[in-house]
Amino acid sequence: MTPAKNPLVAFGAGKVILLGEHSVVYGYPAIAGPLSIGVVARGVPSRSCVLDVPVTADAAQKRMMRKAFARAARLVGEPKVKVTLEPQLPLSAGLGSSAALAVATSRVLLQAAGQAPTPKETARLAWEMEQEFHGTPSGVDHTTSAEEKLILYRRVQAPSGATGRARELKSPRPVSVVVALAGARSPTKLTVGALRERQARWPERYKRLFGQVGRLVTDAAKAVEAGDLEGLGDAMNVNQGLLNALGLSSPALEDMVFRLRSMGALGAKFTGAGGDGGAVIGLFSEPEPVVARLTRDGVRCFASQLAGPRAQGDIP
Ligand code: MEV
Numbered sequence: 001m002t003p004a005k006n007p008l009v010a011f012g013a014g015k016v017i018l019l020g021e022h023s024v025v026y027g028y029p030a031i032a033g034p035l036s037i038g039v040v041a042r043g044v045p046s047r048s049c050v051l052d053v054p055v056t057a058d059a060a061q062k063r064m065m066r067k068a069f070a071r072a073a074r075l076v077g078e079p080k081v082k083v084t085l086e087p088q089l090p091l092s093a094g095l096g097s098s099a100a101l102a103v104a105t106s107r108v109l110l111q112a113a114g115q116a117p118t119p120k121e122t123a124r125l126a127w128e129m130e131q132e133f134h135g136t137p138s139g140v141d142h143t144t145s146a147e148e149k150l151i152l153y154r155r156v157q158a159p160s161g162a163t164g165r166a167r168e169l170k171s172p173r174p175v176s177v178v179v180a181l182a183g184a185r186s187p188t189k190l191t192v193g194a195l196r197e198r199q200a201r202w203p204e205r206y207k208r209l210f211g212q213v214g215r216l217v218t219d220a221a222k223a224v225e226a227g228d229l230e231g232l233g234d235a236m237n238v239n240q241g242l243l244n245a246l247g248l249s250s251p252a253l254e255d256m257v258f259r260l261r262s263m264g265a266l267g268a269k270f271t272g273a274g275g276d277g278g279a280v281i282g283l284f285s286e287p288e289p290v291v292a293r294l295t296r297d298g299v300r301c302f303a304s305q306l307a308g309p310r311a312q313g314d315i316p
Helices: 061-077 095-110 118-134 139-149 190-202 203-226 231-243 251-263 287-296
Strands: 008-019 030-045 050-052 081-087 151-155 162-170 175-182 267-271 278-283 301-307
Touching: 008 095, 008 175, 008 203, 008 267, 008 278, 008 301, 030 095, 030 139, 030 203, 030 301, 050 061, 050 151, 050 190, 061 095, 061 118, 081 095, 081 118, 095 118, 095 190, 118 139, 118 162, 139 151, 139 267, 175 251, 190 203, 203 231, 231 251, 231 267, 251 267, 251 278, 278 301, 287 301
Parallel strands: 050 081
Antiparallel strands: 008 030, 030 081, 030 151, 151 162, 175 278, 175 301, 267 278
């Protein structure tokens, strides 16, 4: 393999799950959308195929990143490129940083190997990395990041090697969320593992709850496509109640959910893994004043538009 000739730059978007986290692992649908921030990967010619890990990562994260990188690099013939990562979003906050990292890295590796970084090829390679990070992920995170669209996703094992089926959800109205961080984050592996133990012990009870989340997701997809933000917000609120019933919420997450609702959110819930803390989303038709107020109060937060028409001059 010859060294990569030109510097390569690629972006992997972070993600939020609007509805359906956790039950998506068991084959039920979820809705997820890309964030405008994520991870930037840069590749420069090098004597070997090597990853320069971000300084902000802790020792365990660095070890995992190197292992995941080696797995993906082997699959594209270890092109001679040094990949540097610049995370724009907090690592391990439930915002899909590992998927964003996997997608950005895969795009650089594919280009360095002389292959086109199509969403399909990118997702295939990123999936290999995601398995190192998460064990048995549903695939919703890296698919959302690679597609960069609001999607209705369902996990399936396709003969093509695809991990799931994704369909774009278009909205006639802007679907915008405020993302706020609360409490101390629990690792995804822990919350997914603890839920797996509970559902193995009481399978019928948990199946019923997953089924209810699945039906909410179907309703919410229709609401998105009809531009019915009130209907979407209500589905998000009910989903939060079910996530709590599944044993996945905590006082820090609930406090932020109620805070966003008291600030006028049409719907609010945690997004991603849940547990002791992490990210909470609120659906707002005007998110900017909410971000300004929360920021003044010391809350780490930002706004992101996930779908729908954009105001002129907006960065997609
Ligand atoms: C994590 O972002 C979402 C979970 O549903 C896990 C997964 O889908 O693999 C909690």
